Amino acid sequence: HLGRRQRAGQRRVRLASAGQDLSASFTVTKWAWLTEHEPEAARAVKAVRLPHDYLTERLTGEGTTDRGDVSGTGWWASGTEAYDEEILARVALDPALLPRVVRPGEVAGTVRDGHGLPFSKGTLVAAGTGDNAAAALGLGLRPGVPVMSLGTSGTAYAVSQRRPADPTGTVAGFADARGDWLPLACTLNCTLAVDRVASLLGLDREAVEPGTDVTLLPFLDGERTPNLPHSSGLLHGLRHDTTAGQLLQAAYDGAVHSLLGALDLVLDADADPSAPLLLIGGGARGTAWQQTVRRLSGRPVQIPEARELVALGAAAQAAGLLTGEDAAAVARRWNTAAGPVLDAVERDEATLNRITGVLSDAAPLLERDAASR
Structure with missing residues (x-):
């Protein structure tokens, strides 16, 4: 029930920070829904990963993501190319739960030993990205x-x-x-x-x-x-x-x-x-x-x-x-x-x-x- 001017001001902030208006399809809005409707589940979360981030972590044991996919979450600021602390604070999300953002051309990690992986230990792993x-x-x-x-x-x-x-x-x-x-x-x-x-x-x-x-x-x-x-x-x-x-x-x-x-x-x-x-x-x-x-x-x-x-x-x-x-x-x-x-x-x-x-x-x-x- 925000006033029109206040809503417009917040929208300008979102556009300036994230580079886009945040709709229900973004990860940040889904997280906000989870914290509001299932707070116990939100409090139990140990890490937040997009699907391809999960695969990368499964291979390397390291929590990483790339700038392409993270730019669709809504909690990454395109202007600074870093996580947006203000948005994270608004949705009560600890940045420690988020993966490190890997730069283009940077090695995300290497394949770890064991864990039933069909790859040689030490194989280089790229960051991946969205579709x-x-x-x-x-x-x-x-x-x-x-x-x-x-x-x-x-x-x-x-x-x-x-x-x-x-x-x-x-x-x-x-x-x-x-x-x-x-x-x-x-x-x-x-x-x-x-x-x-x-x-x-x-x-x-x-x-x-x-x-x-x-x-x-x-x-x-x-x-x-x-x-x-x-x-x-x-x-x-x-x-x-x-x-x-x-x-x-x-x-x-x-x-x-x-x-x-x-x-x-x-x-x-x-x-x-x-x-x-x-x-x-x-x-x-x-x-x-x-x-x-x-x-x-x-x-x-x-x-x-x-x-x-x-x-x-x-x-x-x-x-x-x-x-x-x-x-x-x-x-x-x-x-x-x-x-x-x-x-x-x-x-x-x-x-x-x-x-x-x-x-x-x-x-x-x-x-x-x-x-x-």
Whole structure:
């Protein structure tokens, strides 16, 4: 029940410190929930580790993490690249419970003896990182190259040499795995939402048809970009001659519209608007996804042939640790981003403007829907 000015002031503090607005998905907010609702469990905690930190500690016996994954906890300050003592004090978390943050290229430890580990004692262990940071590393991304990942949820990101702090809270100011930054925005409704629409219509996911003025906002599970966490899907412009294939295409259009809006916020103002958009994730193999991204972005679209980019990022990090090279340079030498490039086509401004208009007109309805939940 804070006043509006006080809430806005606290939000500015969070953005300045952590580089992002802290939502329920961050580790710090989960810890705050635990201390409030299960205080005995919180008091019994001996250490706090992210999943990959646990694996590193299992291998080495040392509690370490990396700047990429720790930047998503909410208790690491991107400005100082250190744990934020003020935030830790607010959530009553002892910094002694947290792992040491390993710098890019630094050895996290060596494999310890015994404990049933299938590795030789003394083997070097790299710091690891989060999935998106590992995929960026696996692609050998250079600053400003846009990436759109089409999975159950969709993400848009690019490596940046400037520390991001988006005042809208849409872009998370994550660190990357090699010393730069990885501004990233996420949508909840991507391939899963479109596949659900295809299932409801009894269609194959590729059975799209052009030529429609129907608009479908596929916010089937709420949405993060735009920030409508309790919204539901919305269909507008349905007519007697609308076909099932046109409805399916409208679902693709709605999902890609959200992702492109996120990408506009992610990219620096001086990013090259004609640079190919790298399309990765499960949806990147689908023709309907490729053509929708191509038509609505107006950019050339490149589909890397390499599929396990997160694993390739981990391999590049390990190789860099052994050779002393920049891990991203290792990945570029492996040519992991190689793949077909679809030429740019004229951007479909009419569809983009129609979806933007429906979204604007529907905002009061979506907000009422949220309030009713």
